[in-house]
Amino acid sequence: CFYSLPISSQEGRPPALKKMKVFSLVVLMALCSLTMAQSLPLVPTLYKLQNFTFAAPYSCGGSYQRSALFLSSESQLVNSPELLLNGACGSTPYFQVATSGSDLGYLEVFGSNVPLDTLDADSLQSPQNYFSANLAIQVGHTYGATGTKQGFRYMLGWTVNSMNPNGSVDITYAVYLYEVAKISAQSAGFNWLTKPQ
16 A cells, blocks of 8 residues: 655645544555455465464463464454464463354374374374364474364464464464355254254
8 A cells, every 4th residue: 555645735724624634644544554464365375384473372462463373364354263372371372273152173183293294184184183172382293273163164284383481382384275165055043052852
């Protein structure tokens, strides 16, 4: 976004016109910033090794801007990150994939010395894996996630490169599956708390 202000004399202009120009400039700058911040693709590139740094655990001075990995403009639009770094101050941080009540997801532990380029989508689903809703982090370990959220599902693998207590965690990750879907039909009456009769 580029913008410029005309250079002209402000003398003799009504105060309301001056305020309107300032307000318009502020709105324009905000819109430009929002547009630049939303530069994620609709869907991420598969099988590409990428680096990401979480600034802090969500429950220890973090926020979705500092503690969450968003892979697509779809997840960013609904404010539902694919991977969240969480943990109380002074505790070992952990990863989460289910960040809201309607999310379904689990995490896999592959352990140390498992390079991402040896994993595929099938290995992320292996029944030999240890599955969990939250995983404590260890440097040098490789993890996987399978998640389904309202409108998209994904498979993700990552290795923890470094970790600072109550601070940043650096990972290398790859996306193995990413689909944006819209519900075309569904059974009526679903409720998270309803039991069969």
